[in-house]
Amino acid sequence: GDSVTQMEGPVTLSEEAFLTINCTYTATGYPSLFWYVQYPGEGLQLLLKATKADDKGSNKGFEATYRKETTSFHLEKGSVQVSDSAVYFCALSERVKDTGRRALTFGSGTRLQVQP
Amino acid sequence: DSGVTQTPKHLITATGQRVTLRCSPRSGDLSVYWYQQSLDQGLQFLIQYYNGEERAKGNILERFSAQQFPDLHSELNLSSLELGDSALYFCASSLGQVTGELFFGEGSRLTVL
Numbered sequence: 001g002d003s004v005t006q007m008e009g010p011v012t013l014s015e016e017a018f019l020t021i022n023c024t025y026t027a028t029g030y031p032s033l034f035w036y037v038q039y040p041g042e043g044l045q046l047l048l049k050a051t052k053a054d055d056k057g058s059n060k061g062f063e064a065t066y067r068k069e070t071t072s073f074h075l076e077k078g079s080v081q082v083s084d085s086a087v088y089f090c091a092l093s094e095r096v097k098d099t100g101r102r103a104l105t106f107g108s109g110t111r112l113q114v115q116p
Numbered sequence: 117d118s119g120v121t122q123t124p125k126h127l128i129t130a131t132g133q134r135v136t137l138r139c140s141p142r143s144g145d146l147s148v149y150w151y152q153q154s155l156d157q158g159l160q161f162l163i164q165y166y167n168g169e170e171r172a173k174g175n176i177l178e179r180f181s182a183q184q185f186p187d188l189h190s191e192l193n194l195s196s197l198e199l200g201d202s203a204l205y206f207c208a209s210s211l212g213q214v215t216g217e218l219f220f221g222e223g224s225r226l227t228v229l
Binding site for chain 1: 149159164208217218219220222
């Protein structure tokens with residue numbers, strides 16, 4: 001079945017450092033890929049998405065490129081802020097014939113801690 | 117604020133008991149999803165409803181059941197509770213059946229003692 005693998009956390013960075021959180025996936029078809037973010041005490045919220053190969057999703061300074069050849073969707077940000085401290089989840093949604101798409105399959109999450 | 121409302125926010129109960137978690141989706145959303153988040157299992161998809169009908173099932177135990185009512189709110193029933201059921205239960209909603217951009221509630225934290 002579908003699966004998503006993320007790098008283990010926590011990732012601890014100083015403010016203004018460059019961020020990469022690795023995400024790779026396994027899917028039988030052509031999934032759409034997502035990054036969700038969970039701030040402390042809150043539910044998940046969509047950060048960015050990409051629906052086909054070579055698409056780049058971007059939002060709030062974060063970017064991720066859908067790489068079909070390496071089955072990856074790594075999250076990057078050039079300069080992190082303390083307010084970016086959160087748990088980041090990579091997810092995929094694969095198309096199936098009967099219902100359109102399956103519900104999202106999430107990775108295990110990567111906690112990011114940004115220190116001032 | 118995502119527009120998805122979950123109650124209760126916190127719940128403490130004993131093993132063997134039964135609880136009901138409630139979710140009101142965003143206005144206009146027809147799909148409701150339930151997820152379980154625990155420290156060792158991550159975020160696990162339980163079940164999806166669309167306009168009152170079950171559409172997809174994930175890793176939901178037989179002790180758990182859910183339904184979506186005509187007003188589109190949903191309830192997740194957890195029975196014969198075990199210590200391992202302690203987790204954060206999230207509800208999410210989306211406009212249609214096509215998933216991707218889900219709007220999550222703040223979750224219901226269940227503690228089984």
